[in-house]
Amino acid sequence: MKNLLSIEEVSNEEIYAILKRAAAFEAGEPTQLEQDYLVANLFFEPSTRTKTSFETAERKVGATVIPFEAGFSSTLKGETLYDTVKTLEMIGMDAVVIRHKDDAYYKELLEGINVSVINAGDGAGQHPSQCLLDLFTIFKEFGKFEGLNVTIVGDVSHSRVAKSNASALQRLGANVHFVCPKEWQGDYSEARHDWDELLHTSDVVMLLRVQHERDAAYDGFTTEGYHAQFGLTKEREQQMKDGAIIMHPAPVNRGVEIDSDLVECDRSRIFEQVRNGVFVRMAIVETILKGRN
Amino acid sequence: MKNLLSIEEVSNEEIYAILKRAAAFEAGEPTQLEQDYLVANLFFEPSTRTKTSFETAERKVGATVIPFEAGFSSTLKGETLYDTVKTLEMIGMDAVVIRHKDDAYYKELLEGINVSVINAGDGAGQHPSQCLLDLFTIFKEFGKFEGLNVTIVGDVSHSRVAKSNASALQRLGANVHFVCPKEWQGDYSEARHDWDELLHTSDVVMLLRVQHERDAAYDGFTTEGYHAQFGLTKEREQQMKDGAIIMHPAPVNRGVEIDSDLVECDRSRIFEQVRNGVFVRMAIVETILKGRN
Amino acid sequence: MKNLLSIEEVSNEEIYAILKRAAAFEAGEPTQLEQDYLVANLFFEPSTRTKTSFETAERKVGATVIPFEAGFSSTLKGETLYDTVKTLEMIGMDAVVIRHKDDAYYKELLEGINVSVINAGDGAGQHPSQCLLDLFTIFKEFGKFEGLNVTIVGDVSHSRVAKSNASALQRLGANVHFVCPKEWQGDYSEARHDWDELLHTSDVVMLLRVQHERDAAYDGFTTEGYHAQFGLTKEREQQMKDGAIIMHPAPVNRGVEIDSDLVECDRSRIFEQVRNGVFVRMAIVETILKGRN
Structure with missing residues (x-):
């Protein structure tokens, strides 16, 4: 999995693999990530719960989290989402987690973007x-x-x-x-x-x-x-x-x-569910970052 | 000490113990925390000084700090403080530091909440x-x-x-x-x-x-x-x-x-006083986190 | 270099030294910082790009970054910039990166402030x-x-x-x-x-x-x-x-x-340029922090 954009794109086999890995994390297994990865969370809509859950999961699998304040970002200056994400890629992010008010905002990121995208909610679309x-x-x-x-x-x-x-x-x-x-x-x-x-x-x-x-x-x-x-x-x-x-x-x-x-x-x-969310997001983030090698 | 809510609840003996530990930190003694603890700072009222002091103290005793943006939180969606704090507990926090405009806001957290609460200022109440x-x-x-x-x-x-x-x-x-x-x-x-x-x-x-x-x-x-x-x-x-x-x-x-x-x-x-604040908050956070074992 | 305030104050020799060190970072050389330094980023004007670049560079050279939300800071309560920066110095920062809307805001920080100041943009002045x-x-x-x-x-x-x-x-x-x-x-x-x-x-x-x-x-x-x-x-x-x-x-x-x-x-x-910015800021931050010993 390079990205996690919508559940439709995740096969049943991949779903069971994530559930299994989440269960392993709950049982106390350590992360399998060996190198240092950079992750940023771009929440253009407020969501304490999901953001905090990802922030925690990312740290628990050993990633370095770079803070990003969407409320103060260059999108306020009219920058496209593509340019914002490409910028974060060039700064060195391996993955970005995005919540955005537009349905399927990620479509403009499919071409030309190499950083992994994890969809944390798009408009009335997917989560x-x-x-x-x-x-x-x-x-x-x-x-x-x-x-x-x-x-x-x-x-x-x-x-x-x-x-x-x-x-x-x-x-x-x-x-x-x-x-x-x-x-x-x-x-x-x-x-x-x-x-x-x-x-x-x-x-x-x-x-x-x-x-x-x-x-x-x-x-x-x-x-x-x-x-x-x-x-x-x-x-x-x-x-x-x-x-x-x-x-x-x-x-x-x-x-x-x-x-x-x-x-x-x-x-x-x-x-x-909140507690489970951290284990599942650890599994998601680990799976995607491991897949980048 | 499970929580630090008001100074009235802290005995003279506990006060002297914290002052002693703060002096030890000032003298360069390392943290006694051996495991990884998660802490979040919930500042519903702005306070750079106190928040930055806690952020620094938490890192210096070896805790992992999970960012929490109160200004974008679910309390904006009408969530109770109890539910916000319970959510952070389920995400895995060991302690939360809270500043809130309501006097004795923490009373609704006394029952049912297991995460430790450190009061960083309540209304016209305690600090x-x-x-x-x-x-x-x-x-x-x-x-x-x-x-x-x-x-x-x-x-x-x-x-x-x-x-x-x-x-x-x-x-x-x-x-x-x-x-x-x-x-x-x-x-x-x-x-x-x-x-x-x-x-x-x-x-x-x-x-x-x-x-x-x-x-x-x-x-x-x-x-x-x-x-x-x-x-x-x-x-x-x-x-x-x-x-x-x-x-x-x-x-x-x-x-x-x-x-x-x-x-x-x-x-x-x-x-x-600002400089001393970091040592004292290191002592507070360490004391409370150690008490959770 | 104690501070980086304007390019006029940086000699050609210092410029070439920073470019050389940036190239070394790009080639994969590790940081030369051996102790733990604390850094805060004070962005009184929004700038995702520059802030995220510094945040990443600081972590890559091994500094600990203390979050600072300028939008919620005591400057809202009328505190002078001097007092805000002096406070951060007393909390333990070794360097602060500042963006501010006033031209040459840093002039009020030249006397009495020991923390290193890195100018990330002042009004219509320097960057x-x-x-x-x-x-x-x-x-x-x-x-x-x-x-x-x-x-x-x-x-x-x-x-x-x-x-x-x-x-x-x-x-x-x-x-x-x-x-x-x-x-x-x-x-x-x-x-x-x-x-x-x-x-x-x-x-x-x-x-x-x-x-x-x-x-x-x-x-x-x-x-x-x-x-x-x-x-x-x-x-x-x-x-x-x-x-x-x-x-x-x-x-x-x-x-x-x-x-x-x-x-x-x-x-x-x-x-x-965005990618290069991280290497250059690593060189800047490392150079300034090394100079503090």
């Missing part, structure tokens, strides 16, 4: 490292994907997570269901607008964040109204089947997508 | 690492606290420094006096509104910063008026007793709290 | 590390400066690059010509307002950035108009002599100073 950490969380829990029932709840039409996860999970053999308000179903014509009957059969309930900042259409809902119709209330949680788990990419809007008291309940893997 | 570095500066000078006369001058009612220092100094045996405009005395009913008679007896004159940004009531004073009545002028400095020292938590408003020419005069320990 | 990397790029290409014809094109009156480079190149024996709109010639009375006849004789065409943000007088030009009269078009590039090279300090306004297709053409050293 492959989040997808891989979600897969890792599910695989650790169930030891397989085949036949699992995964229900994704929320604004599927605007969600990077929904798009990445649904395509990967289906490819790996899981059954994926969608529950959302009718206004937010987008291309997901199979989405249901009432999730209660799925509660009893789902192995995984994957809640999506209500992203107030992204979608003016959210204005149609009060947070209480959303919580009542689509949120994971205590009543709903009690109807979930034995062994079923709750996931959420975070940050959580407590009392909207999920009752605040459930965030750390027995079924919840919400903070466990 | 325990500043207190410890002030104590270190005084102890290095006089070798004791008992019987020392310390005069704190300025906006005592809004000062984190005044609150932390006064309580610790009194507990350690010093006599603490306050001088301030009547409007700013707050709960310090014993404060005097004319400091000149204290000039001759004070071993330590501790100036507080006039914080224009914090208190609209300051509008009543011109900076010249404040300087004339409460500032340390050259005339006042000449009345100080032999061996007495001047302290200020900085940044200094030159010509307001103190005549610009006195900032680096013989009596001044203002920049020495 | 000595950029100058040295430009010299390195030219020297690598031609093996000499004597007799080379260098044409500097653009807003010479406001350009840090023009000022630093012209004085150094002339001192080293090159012939320097200027081409610019009449309105932008400033003190350069010898500047021409038509560059075409210089195309055939120039060994180096050095384009300056049109800095929209700096000069309201730019409003008189459309970008198309500037490109047609002063930009490096494909037609002009074809008239350049064999072996002549194109330089630009970047970031480039594609289609303004230069045709977008020429940015990575055979003659262009634009990205090579």
Whole structure:
């Protein structure tokens, strides 16, 4: 793998290899990187969680992280993303991790750029490292994907997570269901607008964040109204089947997508996902940097 | 010590242990930390001085510092401080240093959070690492606290420094006096509104910063008026007793709290306090990280 | 060298020593620094390129870089630059790299400051590390400066690059010509307002950035108009002599100073300059830190 741009480009074999390596890191295995690599994190959209996770993973596999403040960068002076990334390549970066508000921003980087690009989220497009950490969380829990029932709840039409996860999970053999308000179903014509009957059969309930900042259409809902119709209330949680788990990419809007008291309940893997994210990103960064030799 | 939240929670014995360890660091002793610890600095209020001091101290005791940009963090998306800190815990932090505008923000972190919390300033509340570095500066000078006369001058009612220092100094045996405009005395009913008679007896004159940004009531004073009545002028400095020292938590408003020419005069320990701050913070961070084993 | 403030203060001998050391770094030689040095980068004006280059160079010579967020610093609270730098000195920095909007900001740091200061750009004044990397790029290409014809094109009156480079190149024996709109010639009375006849004789065409943000007088030009009269078009590039090279300090306004297709053409050293910048800054930082013993 030279780059990690979208989960569609990662084969099932490569996915399992990353999950295996993440498990090895969790078990305490050391990095296999022997030389010094330089990495920079270009977050043109704020994201503490993902950025901090990458920053930590990069250091844990032994890379040197060069700080980059996107908010003060030359893109403010009208520089193209290509020129910014090419500049970082010439400065000596081996890989750059990029979050950007434009869908598929990385297309302008495919030609002429030699530094490896890891996509940490593009517009309403992909978020492959989040997808891989979600897969890792599910695989650790169930030891397989085949036949699992995964229900994704929320604004599927605007969600990077929904798009990445649904395509990967289906490819790996899981059954994926969608529950959302009718206004937010987008291309997901199979989405249901009432999730209660799925509660009893789902192995995984994957809640999506209500992203107030992204979608003016959210204005149609009060947070209480959303919580009542689509949120994971205590009543709903009690109807979930034995062994079923709750996931959420975070940050959580407590009392909207999920009752605040459930965030750390027995079924919840919400903070466990954060922990898993570091191991998965260690595996991603190590795999890509090793591939540069 | 798992956390350092307020100086009140630190026993006299623990204070002396930190001062001793800071002196050892100043004398060139190496860190006692043997494993790799991760630390993040969450400064929700700007503070170059304190943040840079912690950043340096953390590296000097051998910790790995993970960058965290509070200005771009998920708290902007409405995430609770608990969730932000819990997230950093799951990412692998061993300790977080936090500055926050809310008084006692850390109370919501006492339950459920395992990462160590070092308070680098909460609202108008505490600033325990500043207190410890002030104590270190005084102890290095006089070798004791008992019987020392310390005069704190300025906006005592809004000062984190005044609150932390006064309580610790009194507990350690010093006599603490306050001088301030009547409007700013707050709960310090014993404060005097004319400091000149204290000039001759004070071993330590501790100036507080006039914080224009914090208190609209300051509008009543011109900076010249404040300087004339409460500032340390050259005339006042000449009345100080032999061996007495001047302290200020900085940044200094030159010509307001103190005549610009006195900032680096013989009596001044203002920049020495900055230097001492690194040794004291090395001691704090090392003590807390060692305690996690 | 204790400081690097302006290229005028650097002797020809020192310039050649830095170029030699940069070449050694490019050839893979290790750092000569044996102890741990602390460095901070104070960029009060945004500059990804220069900052990232210094950040990388500092790490490559083995220094420890302490993060400093100028946008959140105490200068916002009215602290003088002297006090900020003195504070960083007391915290333990050995060198600070500063970019600041004020011309010759460093004059207030000459007395009383012991930390080394590396000027990374002052107002419309100097940018000595950029100058040295430009010299390195030219020297690598031609093996000499004597007799080379260098044409500097653009807003010479406001350009840090023009000022630093012209004085150094002339001192080293090159012939320097200027081409610019009449309105932008400033003190350069010898500047021409038509560059075409210089195309055939120039060994180096050095384009300056049109800095929209700096000069309201730019409003008189459309970008198309500037490109047609002063930009490096494909037609002009074809008239350049064999072996002549194109330089630009970047970031480039594609289609303004230069045709977008020429940015990575055979003659262009634009990205090579970025690469060279790291080696030159390694040499600068190493030279200054070694000099502190």
